[in-house]
Amino acid sequence: MLFSRAFIPTLRDDPAEADTPSHRLLLRGGFLMKVASGIYDWLPLGLKVMRKIEEIVRQEMNAIGGQEVLLPVVQPKELWEASGRWGKYGKELLRLKDRKDAEFCLAATAEEVITTMVTKHVRSWKALPIMLYQIGTKFRDEIRPRFGILRGREFIMKDAYSFHATDEDAERYYETAKGAYCKIFDRLGLKYRPVEADSGPIGGSFSHEFMVLANTGEDIVVYCTKCEYAANRERAECRDEQALRHKGTKAQGEAAAPQDVHTPGLYSVEDVANLLKLPKDQFVKTLFYWANGDRPVVCLLRGDHELNEAKLKRVLKIDDLKKMEEAQYVKLCGAPVGFAGPQGLSEKVKKTNPKAVVVGDHAIKGVADGCSGSFKKDYHTVHLAYGRDFKADSYEDLRFAGEGDACPRCADGKLAFQKGIEVGHVFELGIKYSVPLNAVFLDAQGKSHPMVMGCYGIGTSRLVAAAVEQNSDANGIIWPRSIAPYDAAILCLDIDDPKVKETAVKIYEEAKKAGLDVLLDDREVQAGVKFKDADLIGIPLSIRIGKRGIAKGEVELKLRNSKTPKFVPVARTLEAVPEELKSYSVQ
């Protein structure tokens, strides 16, 4: 491609709207253009990158027996009603009516459509397992689209769905799919981690997210520094034993008798801890919730810990969890706002509402000389000991894991955090969709069973941005080789010099013949602009051809992420390029 004919509208300045490196660089480099909030045009460079990603994804899906299909963007309400999601999905699902007032939605995901298709055509165990996938447009009406295509509304996703006769086969295939995902991200040249994850609104039994690691990522990956354990922040488990290693309290049984201390106008753990000069981990917090709207749930957590609502929902097996209003919890437990504590709490709340329950995080069992509200205004109680002075109805893993926590899997590993961007998600769906959508098959004995399903997504458009978040510098993007829009840029630095131009064109033609995808910068602009644009666009190798080099019979090869160029004789250029590219790695 000749740069002079290419539609690569690079911008000199950062666009004002851009709020993260990928957003800024993809707009500046002429990969994308904004059409509306969360909706973008894919310009030629951006589409080239995405198509390369798609092709890698496609090959690996085919390699594990996937068959590609294409499902509609406009999906009828009836299918979503059958699965029960029409009512549940909320405003992210963009709904519309056709000219006959029939209701539809824009594809946010395709469990309903694909399950209906498979149900219609698969009757026997002999046709199972089967895996179908598509790479196509999805729409989710995000309340706050941001970061360009990282959290857009219209996006491209690869969504795959598998159907199995047994749980065992579904689990076996789940591992196969995870393996394929690792191959994909390896081939894309990205640093990533598969992490245990929550299933969220897609539902199902268990799931893993694939995180591309980047300091600018919104997600937190919790991982063990010794073993393979990794999970997203919502999912990361905390060990029960952690409670026993709680520092900062005296050994159990040694605490003095509880005593009330005056803490006028101070409610928060932070403020009271400062006043009393006690560490926060000696506090016990009480947090009040409504489960499914009508059941009071009180959580007890250590003062330095944070409640993980996803864990609480899982423990209670509910979808609907809301914080209790102040007036409601005052009524429930009798303490003034900010002065509730764990002492006798279970009895107090059950007296007001027999359905109420007190759930403690495991870690509170380590509090041997603690502090909490006294149930009297402006007083806290100190010297509270677990077991002697307070307890919960049950103990669960309720909190977010912290950095340095013990690994929940291995003997002596510690948890560490890193930032990432979720780009893939695999789900074991079980029979969540096959039962309501009546996706059944007959076994060898002619008995009917629901199919066991899995689903496997990759955000192919989001990956374009995630790759940039992971790989850029002050000058622009540094694409991994396999998804770079071009293998090499030939920069003709003195376009008015016939010898230089002739050499550049000759190398360009030879490179094309050798199967390289090259961009010849033949524009009538200064050399500095060409250097800058090649860096901004992030092409792995530039071949710089100028008057001075030609006089010496040489051209300059420079890898995007290297500071030292290499000079090679003009005639050896095409031999040297593959060697140089071989040494190019963004990792």
Next chain:
Amino acid sequence: MLFSRAFIPTLRDDPAEADTPSHRLLLRGGFLMKVASGIYDWLPLGLKVMRKIEEIVRQEMNAIGGQEVLLPVVQPKELWEASGRWGKYGKELLRLKDRKDAEFCLAATAEEVITTMVTKHVRSWKALPIMLYQIGTKFRDEIRPRFGILRGREFIMKDAYSFHATDEDAERYYETAKGAYCKIFDRLGLKYRPVEADSGPIGGSFSHEFMVLANTGEDIVVYCTKCEYAANRERAECRDEQALRHKGTKAQGEAAAPQDVHTPGLYSVEDVANLLKLPKDQFVKTLFYWANGDRPVVCLLRGDHELNEAKLKRVLKIDDLKKMEEAQYVKLCGAPVGFAGPQGLSEKVKKTNPKAVVVGDHAIKGVADGCSGSFKKDYHTVHLAYGRDFKADSYEDLRFAGEGDACPRCADGKLAFQKGIEVGHVFELGIKYSVPLNAVFLDAQGKSHPMVMGCYGIGTSRLVAAAVEQNSDANGIIWPRSIAPYDAAILCLDIDDPKVKETAVKIYEEAKKAGLDVLLDDREVQAGVKFKDADLIGIPLSIRIGKRGIAKGEVELKLRNSKTPKFVPVARTLEAVPEELKSYSVQ
């Protein structure tokens, strides 16, 4: 691919809903599945065919300098308001609101989005010409979706847009694009014709449609049997000279004096012609219209001719044409319903409404002894002669061309009709979109001009069906080689015979190594089912391997559209296959 693992749900019977061969065969062959009216799932076989079509289209678009982009499916109202089409497009444009009540439509076409994109980034004549295209999902809310994907609501289209500095350059590129289209349809292996066409709601200066020829097509191609002239029915021109060759009337000047004859209760040309035993081409019809709602237009046509409203609109340079109600035309010309005629008509209607105009089709100039209404109830007038007894304010080409009409281009060609399916359309848009959307560039002197645009569409999903409409027989589809879902099917006829199975698998593995895309029918079903499915799916070649053949050391090769199989030694199979495929042609 193994048939036993493939998702190819062929149906034994024709689906009740199918109304045309392609619809029936694509559903029965497991290429497509219906999701809602005009909305389909693309199953693996169907998608394979469409992807092959897309790839051919993509290569030829790139070959004429096209750069691929991807534009959003959900497009903001503002862009469509800027071009003036939000109000004009009607109900085919599916409109929707997001969660913030902002209005959008689903992409029916992309002139607005692409012009806005180019306008933002192209400022100078140096960047022109430029051609951008995409292959993506479109939605048009057809009032009566039918024939499966031939007239669906959600479909895939390649839409290309070019931007030029001058009319001359736009016209030159228009011819280039036409040439690329011919290459595409040649490579697809389809019989087709480019025809002159009306621009319709896309607008612009001139356009050509590309018709795939098929007896089941909804469109009519009018073509000259001697020269290259071809047009669609709406566009096909009629020669003025045609009028002079009008048969069935006496030479001008010889008609007797006009005379009224009693035709009680008869209004139509048909009925009166029967009563008076006169040929229909001796009649003159009067047709009453409102142009732009307020200007009466009366058309005079020969009794055997049909008014082409598209031509009338073009002649009057209007978009809005409506038939006049009976009461209104009675008032306008003073004749009872069914008894108006051309005699003194211009004077009569102008007296009632000075804006009224009488436009005659050229052919009425040949009526030398004609018949028409007499302006009195139950009477017609005979012996009407053009020039002596009636005339129009002006004469134009107003009628649909008929079979056997003189060619409007060459000296002695005659027009013939054939049926076709519109699969592509190229438009010279001129400055229709660039002016309202302010798509301007600066010339070498720094002067601003609107860009001259062209647009070029191909219905890639419709082509899948059009190819089937053109190529099928009683047993199923007969795909052209370049877009067949597989090159060959290996039918293992005796799956329980280890020798047969082993041979089939060996040939399958060798064929794959040789770069052939093959389907191995390894299902545990009877040979007859395999023959039927291979024919239904339409794979160009079947390699039939059975016990009897193997005993003789041979396999049977049969082309889908040939009756005589060829027997080759097992060891020579892979040599014979390419030879056989070379001789395969659907044309």
